[in-house]
Amino acid sequence: MNEDTLSHLFQQATEAASKHQYWAALDFYTELLALIEPQTASASFQDKLLTSLRERGRLLGLLGEQEAALSAYIQYHREATDPARRIDALIKIGGQSRGIGRYNQAVNAYHEALTLAEERRIPAERGRVLVGIGGTKLVRGRIEEAVDYLKEAIALFEKSWDAAKQIRTMNRFGVAYSYGGQKYLDINTF
Numbered sequence: 001m002n003e004d005t006l007s008h009l010f011q012q013a014t015e016a017a018s019k020h021q022y023w024a025a026l027d028f029y030t031e032l033l034a035l036i037e038p039q040t041a042s043a044s045f046q047d048k049l050l051t052s053l054r055e056r057g058r059l060l061g062l063l064g065e066q067e068a069a070l071s072a073y074i075q076y077h078r079e080a081t082d083p084a085r086r087i088d089a090l091i092k093i094g095g096q097s098r099g100i101g102r103y104n105q106a107v108n109a110y111h112e113a114l115t116l117a118e119e120r121r122i123p124a125e126r127g128r129v130l131v132g133i134g135g136t137k138l139v140r141g142r143i144e145e146a147v148d149y150l151k152e153a154i155a156l157f158e159k160s161w162d163a164a165k166q167i168r169t170m171n172r173f174g175v176a177y178s179y180g181g182q183k184y185l186d187i188n189t190f
Contacts, residue, residue, distance in 0.1 A: 003045065010028075010048050010051075013025045013028030013032060013055070016028060017055060017059065022062055029052045029055055029056045030056065032052050033053065036048070036049050050076060050079060050080055050085055053079060054076050054092065056072045057069045057096070060072055061096060066099060066100045067100070070093065070096045070097060073089060073096055074093060077092075083116050084120075084125070086113075086116055087113045087116050087128075090113035091113055091129060091132055093106075093109040094106040094109035094110040094113065094129075094133075095135075098135065098136045103136055106132070107136055110133045110136065111133075113129045114130070123156040123157075123159050127152075127157045130152050130153035130156065131149070131153045134146045134147075134153060137149060
């Protein structure tokens with residue numbers, strides 16, 4: 001398949017998704033993925049392949065196809081070779097697994113991502129993983145553990161000057177606080 005056709009499909013998929021035409025975008029991504037051979041794809045199409053797999057998972061999740069979304073994220077993880085993409089894929093697998101009640105699978109994916117994030121020594125990546133673990137602990141009713149993970153994530157986002165992630169994590173911390181009561185709140189932590 002020529003690269004112009006692949007680029008056109010990718011552009012159509014991206015545009016359809018941006019217009020909230022999710023089924024059409026999903027069809028374009030599916031067609032694109034069927035035409036790309038991962039082993040022989042050029043570097044630019046490797047990136048499009050990974051982006052397509054990630055977006056396909058996101059769209060399937062939005063459309064209520066949770067098992068298919070998880071499968072797309074697992075394929076994204078299999079195809080990803082660089083650590084940043086692998087971490088992102090594992091975080092997506094963790095979140096999707098948590099969403100369908102597969103908590104052990106979620107925690108396993110997050111811990112694998114945490115190992116990679118610690119090797120890379122990038123606080124923001126580690127923070128994203130800790131938020132995922134904290135969220136999983138929270139839905140399992142393990143409030144004290146969730147609070148510990150979320151506090152650590154907030155500190156990492158503060159260190160990396162990522163205010164948006166810090167605020168989102170503080171919101172999750174607020175949810176944990178509402179479940180656990182005042183004993184978990186330490187204003188001096190922030």
